[in-house]
Amino acid sequence: MAREFSTVGVVGLGTMGAGIVEVFARNGIDVVAVEISAPALERGRATLTGSTDRAVAKGKLAEADRDALHERVHFAVGLDALHSVDLVIEAVPEHLDLKQRIFAELDRVCRPEAILATNTSSLSVTEISVATSRPNQVIGIHFFNPAPVMKLVEVVRTVVTAPDVVADVEALCARLGKVDVTINDRAGFIANALLFGYLNHAVGMVESHYATREDIDAAMKLGCGLPMGPLALMDLIGLDTAYEILDTMYRRGGRDRRHAPVPLLKQMVTAGLLGRKSGRGFYTYERPGSPVVVPDETTPLATDAALADGARAITKVGVVGSGTMATGIIEVFAKAGYEVVSVTRGMEKSATVCEAVKTSLNKGVVRGKLAETDRDAALGRISWSATLDHLADVDLVVEAVVEELSVKKALFASLDEICKPGVVLATTTSSLPVIDVAMATQRPADVVGLHFFNPAPVMPLVEVVRTIRTSPEATATARAVCAALGKTGVVCGDRSGFIVNALLFPYLNDAVKMLEASYSTTDDIDHAMKLGCGYPMGPFELLDVVGLDVALAIQRELYLELREPGFAPAPLLEHLVTAGYLGRKTRRGFRDHSHR
Numbered sequence: 001m002a003r004e005f006s007t008v009g010v011v012g013l014g015t016m017g018a019g020i021v022e023v024f025a026r027n028g029i030d031v032v033a034v035e036i037s038a039p040a041l042e043r044g045r046a047t048l049t050g051s052t053d054r055a056v057a058k059g060k061l062a063e064a065d066r067d068a069l070h071e072r073v074h075f076a077v078g079l080d081a082l083h084s085v086d087l088v089i090e091a092v093p094e095h096l097d098l099k100q101r102i103f104a105e106l107d108r109v110c111r112p113e114a115i116l117a118t119n120t121s122s123l124s125v126t127e128i129s130v131a132t133s134r135p136n137q138v139i140g141i142h143f144f145n146p147a148p149v150m151k152l153v154e155v156v157r158t159v160v161t162a163p164d165v166v167a168d169v170e171a172l173c174a175r176l177g178k179v180d181v182t183i184n185d186r187a188g189f190i191a192n193a194l195l196f197g198y199l200n201h202a203v204g205m206v207e208s209h210y211a212t213r214e215d216i217d218a219a220m221k222l223g224c225g226l227p228m229g230p231l232a233l234m235d236l237i238g239l240d241t242a243y244e245i246l247d248t249m250y251r252r253g254g255r256d257r258r259h260a261p262v263p264l265l266k267q268m269v270t271a272g273l274l275g276r277k278s279g280r281g282f283y284t285y286e287r288p289g290s291p292v293v294v295p296d297e298t299t300p301l302a303t304d305a306a307l308a309d310g311a312r313a314i315t316k317v318g319v320v321g322s323g324t325m326a327t328g329i330i331e332v333f334a335k336a337g338y339e340v341v342s343v344t345r346g347m348e349k350s351a352t353v354c355e356a357v358k359t360s361l362n363k364g365v366v367r368g369k370l371a372e373t374d375r376d377a378a379l380g381r382i383s384w385s386a387t388l389d390h391l392a393d394v395d396l397v398v399e400a401v402v403e404e405l406s407v408k409k410a411l412f413a414s415l416d417e418i419c420k421p422g423v424v425l426a427t428t429t430s431s432l433p434v435i436d437v438a439m440a441t442q443r444p445a446d447v448v449g450l451h452f453f454n455p456a457p458v459m460p461l462v463e464v465v466r467t468i469r470t471s472p473e474a475t476a477t478a479r480a481v482c483a484a485l486g487k488t489g490v491v492c493g494d495r496s497g498f499i500v501n502a503l504l505f506p507y508l509n510d511a512v513k514m515l516e517a518s519y520s521t522t523d524d525i526d527h528a529m530k531l532g533c534g535y536p537m538g539p540f541e542l543l544d545v546v547g548l549d550v551a552l553a554i555q556r557e558l559y560l561e562l563r564e565p566g567f568a569p570a571p572l573l574e575h576l577v578t579a580g581y582l583g584r585k586t587r588r589g590f591r592d593h594s595h596r
C-alpha cells in the first residue's frame with residue numbers, strides 16, 4: 001500500500017530549504033522545518049514569510065491561505081524534532097561529509113519507516129545513503145530554484161532504493177503539482193549536468209573580459225529566450241553552492257575541464273560575494289536576499305549620450321547580399337529611418353530581395369504593426385543596385401553574403417577600394433574570424449562584426465564583435481546603430497561562436513551525449529530543461545529547429561578553435577547528420593516530424 005505523507009521534515013532553510021517548506025505547506029502537508037541555530041531558523045522563517053507575503057501582494061495567494069500555510073509549519077532547532085515525520089528532505093550545504101553526518105543522525109532520530117531524501121545537486125545519493133542503516137529508503141528529490149515556482153523535480157534512485165519508495169515519492173511529486181523525471185544517480189543528474197558547464201563557461205568569459213556581465217546575460221536572454229542570463233542565475237543559485245556543485249561534478253563526472261570551477265568563482269566565494277543571499281555576487285543587490293539589482297561601479301551608463309560617445313554619424317547604409325539575413329537587415333535599417341543601398345549580384349536578385357522586403361513589410365501592415373505610410377516611406381528609402389560602386393558614399397556597410405572566407409575577403413578588399421574614409425565596415429558572419437575579413441582591407445580599425453539573429457526584423461539581439469584591431473569609435477558606432485535600430489547590441493571579442501553560440505551549442509552537444517549514453521530520454525531531457533530551468537524549448541526541440549547540420553558545423557568550429565576535448569561533437573550528432581536526419585527541414589531529426 002502506498003505511504004501517506006502527512007508530515008515532512010525539511011533540514012536547512014537556506015535558498016532551497018525555505019522554498020521546499022513552502023511547496024509542502026502550500027499543498028496541505030504539515031512541515032517540521034529544522035535549522036542548525038536560532039538565528040538561521042529566524043532567517044529561514046523570514047524567507048518563507050517574505051515569499052508568501054509577495055504571493056499575497058501579487059494576488060496569487062489568499063490571506064487566509066497564507067495564514068493556514070504558516071500554521072502548518074513548525075520551526076525547530078536541531079534534528080530531534082523530526083522523530084515522527086514520514087519523510088525528510090535535507091537541504092544543507094553541498095558537502096558530502098556534512099550530509100553524511102546528517103543522514104546518520106536522521107537514521108537515528110526518524111521512525112524506521114520514514115523515507116530520507118536529499119536535495120543534493122551533484123553529490124552521490126548512494127554515498128549519502130550508506131551513512132544510514134536504511135539505504136533502500138534513501139532517495140534524491142532534487143527541486144529547482146525557486147522551488148515554489150519551478151515545476152520540475154528530479155527523482156534520483158540509487159541501485160538500492162526500493163521501487164515502492166520511488167513510486168511513493170513520484171506520487172508525492174504529482175500531489176505537489178510537480179512534474180518529475182526519475183533517473184539514476186549520476187553527477188548533476190539531467191539539468192545540472194547540462195547547465196553547469198554553460199554557467200562556468202560564462203563566468204570564464206567575465207574573468208577574461210571577453211564581454212561584460214550585462215552583455216553576456218542580455219545575449220542569452222535575448223538570443224535564446226532564456227528567463228535569465230547565466231550570471232544572474234549564478235547569483236540566484238549562490239556562488240558557494242555553484243562552486244561546490246562544479247567541484248563535485250568535475251571530480252565525479254570524468255574530470256571534464258569545463259566543470260573545473262573558474263578561479264574567479266573561488267575568489268568571489270572567499271571574498272563573501274555569494275550572490276543574492278549575501279547582497280553581492282556578479283551583481284549588487286539592494287540588500288542580502290533581495291532580487292533587486294542596484295547600480296554599482298561596473299554598471300554601464302545607459303544614456304544615449306554614453307552610447308553615442310565617440311560614435312560616428314550614420315545616415316546612409318549599404319547592405320551587400322541577397323539571402324535571408326541581407327533581406328531582413330535591409331528591412332530593419334529602412335524601417336528605422338536609414339537610407340539603404342542594397343547591392344546584390346544582379347538586378348534579378350535585387351528584384352527578388354525587393355519582393356521579399358515588400359512581403360515582410362506588408363505582413364506588418366496586415367497585423368496592424370506598421371502604418372501603410374511608414375511601409376511606403378521605408379520602401380522609398382531603399383535603392384537597389386548590382387554594383388558595389390554605389391557604396392562610395394555610404395557611412396556603414398553591412399555584409400551578409402555567403403559564409404565563405406574567400407568570398408568575404410574579396411568583398412572587403414573591394415569595399416576598401418570603393419568606400420570613403422571613416423566608413424564602418426561590418427560583417428554578419430556567424431562563424432568566421434572577423435579579423436581575417438578585417439585584414440583583407442587597409443583599414444582594419446574600421447571593421448567590426450555585426451551578428452544579427454534570424455529573423456533579423458524580429459530578434460532583438462545583435463552581437464557587436466570587436467577584433468584586436470577594431471577602434472573604439474567603430475565599436476561605439478556599431479553599438480549606437482544597434483540602439484537606433486531598437487536592438488540590444490552586446491559587445492564581445494572575436495572568438496568562435498561569439499557569446500550566444502559559444503554558450504549554447506556545447507550545451508546542446510552535451511544533451512546529445514547524455515542521450516547517447518542512455519542516461520535519459522529526449523522527452524525527459526527536454527522536460528528537465530524547460531520545467532527545471534525555464535528554457536523556452538528543450539535541447540532536442542531546439543536542435544530539430546536549428547538543424548542538426550548547422551549545430552554540428554558550429555560545434556566543429558568551436559572544437560577546432562578552442563581544442564577543448566569536451567567540445568568534440570557527439571558521435572550521435574555526426575551519425576544523424578550523415579543519415580540525413582537534419583531536423584524539421586528534413587522532417588526527421590531527434591524526433592519524427594513527418595506527421596506534424
Ligand SMILES: NC(=O)c1ccc[n+]([C@@H]2O[C@H](COP(=O)([O-])OP(=O)(O)OC[C@H]3O[C@@H](n4cnc5c(N)ncnc54)[C@H](O)[C@@H]3O)[C@@H](O)[C@H]2O)c1
Nearest residue numbers: 012013014015016035036040091092093094120121145237
Ligand atoms: N541553490 C540552488 O539553486 C539549488 C538548487 C537545487 C538544489 N540545491 C541543493 O540544495 C542544497 C542546499 O543548497 P542551498 O543553496 O539552499 O544552500 P544555502 O547555503 O542557501 O542553505 C543551506 C542551509 O543549511 C543550513 N544548515 C547548515 N548545516 C545545518 C545542519 N547541520 N542542520 C540544519 N541546517 C543546517 C544553513 O544554516 C543554511 O541555512 C544543496 O545540496 C544544493 O546543492 C541548490
